[in-house]
Amino acid sequence: MQEGRKPEPAVVEPWKDPGAVPYIRIQEVTKKFGDFTAVNNVSLNVYKQELFCLLGGSGCGKSTLLRMLAGFEEPTSGKIFIDGQDMAGIPPYSRPVNMMFQSYALFPHMTVQDNIAFGLKQDHKPKREILDRVASMLELVKLSSFAKRKPHQLSGGQRQRVALARSLVKEPKLLLLDEPLGALDRKLRESTQFELMNIQDKLGVTFMVVTHDQEEAMTLASRIGVMNLGQIVQVGTPSEIYEFPTSRFVADFIGTVNMFEGRIIDEDNDYVRIASEEAGCTIFINHGVAAPPNAHLCVAVRPEKITITHEPPVQIGENCAHGIIDGIAYMGDMSVFNVKLDSGKMVKVTRPNLIRHAEDAITWDQRVWLQWDPASGVVLTT
């Protein structure tokens, strides 16, 4: 899931630098539609050249937040700054922001070329410059031979690229993308994701992407903001969000997770032991938790972090559960096992299919042992 994004030099993590000045500052922004609060007191800093993803289910307020940045909606309260400039009262046509719409919103009566040139014509740029910039944009999105086509003569992927070119040609300070890959099929999506990242690297524009697709967010984003019920519940890099979710909602929303209810029985600065009836064992985690002793909480363990074996481990004890295989889903590259623990709790475990027709193949109704590393569990108090 976290393939693709190459390890970046330290400078490209400006959110860790306390001296860095955020490019986009969203300060305590709230948006109400009548009684309904779409965006609830959101504060967020996005830095220059970031590719920031707002991730959340439908109706979580992510699109409303994006539309406030574009200027289609005014915040009920709070402030938005782009490059230090307060955006209050500035209409969409005067903002240094361009948007790529979910439906692409290409002008159906104009050719690809005219669609891309539209924004530049509004600025009354000289004809020569418009032609040059449109041509280089067409080259960037590899559509030079389609300049004279109408949008309805293009495929979905080509339309998407026209929409991208049209929103990039004015070289905005901030590019907003609303579900940019939502309408594409899976294969096209994957290639477009990488294209999008390449273009962003090349042009150095700050991207703000809204999506409900966690995979899209994971691949694209330098940082992800997970939204729920109008609030941002966690901000972090894709691996932070995946490996260290701070709430049950985030753990559950991103990827698949097994949650064990439990109670702290022993703790110190550098470890914690949790008794869990659901897991049928004691869970040992090798880092401390800021929670009162005896507190009820929840341990999240990702399916791929659990190993599954026929044989009982040498040392039966902590982080070791057993149960019966209840279901198997063969996915090609890996298999997903549904294991029913003695407590009745269902646990998902994934295992890569490293060998064809493995002899120790695990099948239905077999008794299996599950184990995980003390570093794998994540304690969630909320």
Place this chain on the structure above:
Amino acid sequence: MSRLGYLPLGDHLAVSAEPMVRAIVRIPPVRWALNLLGHVTSGRGLVIAVPYVWLALFFLIPFLIVLKISFADQLIAQPPYSSLVDFAEQGYVTLKLNVGNYLFLAEDALYWKAYLRSVQIAFFSALICLVIGYPMAYAMARAEPTWRSVLLMLVVLPFWTSFLLRVYAWIGLLNNNGVINNALMALGVIDQPIVMMRTNFAVYVGIVYSYLPFMILPLYATLEKMDLTLLEAAEDLGCRPFKAFLTITLPLSMPGVIAGFSLVFIPALGEFVIPDLLGGTETLMIGKVLWDEFFSNRAWPIASAVAIAMLSLVLVIMSFQHWLERRAAAAR
């Protein structure tokens, strides 16, 4: 050949005379007739046949009769025109076509002036309808969805009263001692009544009032289904709302404009009731000329020629409109 099964030929005949029957069935008119029979007797064919029969009975045949009369001579008889086909002596059949009616239309300035005036009045009426109707349709299409159906009903509401009555009502409004003049005089705005009845102005008022819904409805239909994110996209790219209207909304509503324009222009072209009731001697519209020829002068052949000429004019205009529509469709 399976069509043969529908014919009450009897199997023995079909077997013994099969080669001959096959040959006969291949003769084009017979083949067409059999195909038609086969189609009509199937259920789907019957459904499709209904509008065709309707059009043939009430449009094509009357049209052919009018076309026939337009080539006849005027007679003082019952009916008041000559027949085209005569059985002369010695077995001759003569076909006599009188093109004189059409030549007369071309010669007499009255007719082409009437055509020209009709086209002019119809064109400007349609234009005025467009100017008034576009903002109305736009406002309706952008109104709250709950309001749209109410507004739509208000547009259609006048149809609940007879067209003729509504035109008569305008006489009461436009007369020298009508509602408008009386009100203006009572307010002291004018001393003398403004002469509005029996003028071109009154005809324009009548046509625009009567045909406005036909302009609004197609415009509303195109504007309502327009994707509003296109306007957001335009604004996002630095286009001010009014310019976005000119560059996005207006071109995209062209199919509605063309449809509305022709829905007003074409019926207004042949309009008779409105110029007759509201117009004066100066409003020489072709519908009125036709009526006079037919009923006052009993010149059925001339009247028929006038009608055919007008139909040709409408056909030319409609094919132009069709061409415009195809171009607009190709542009999208």
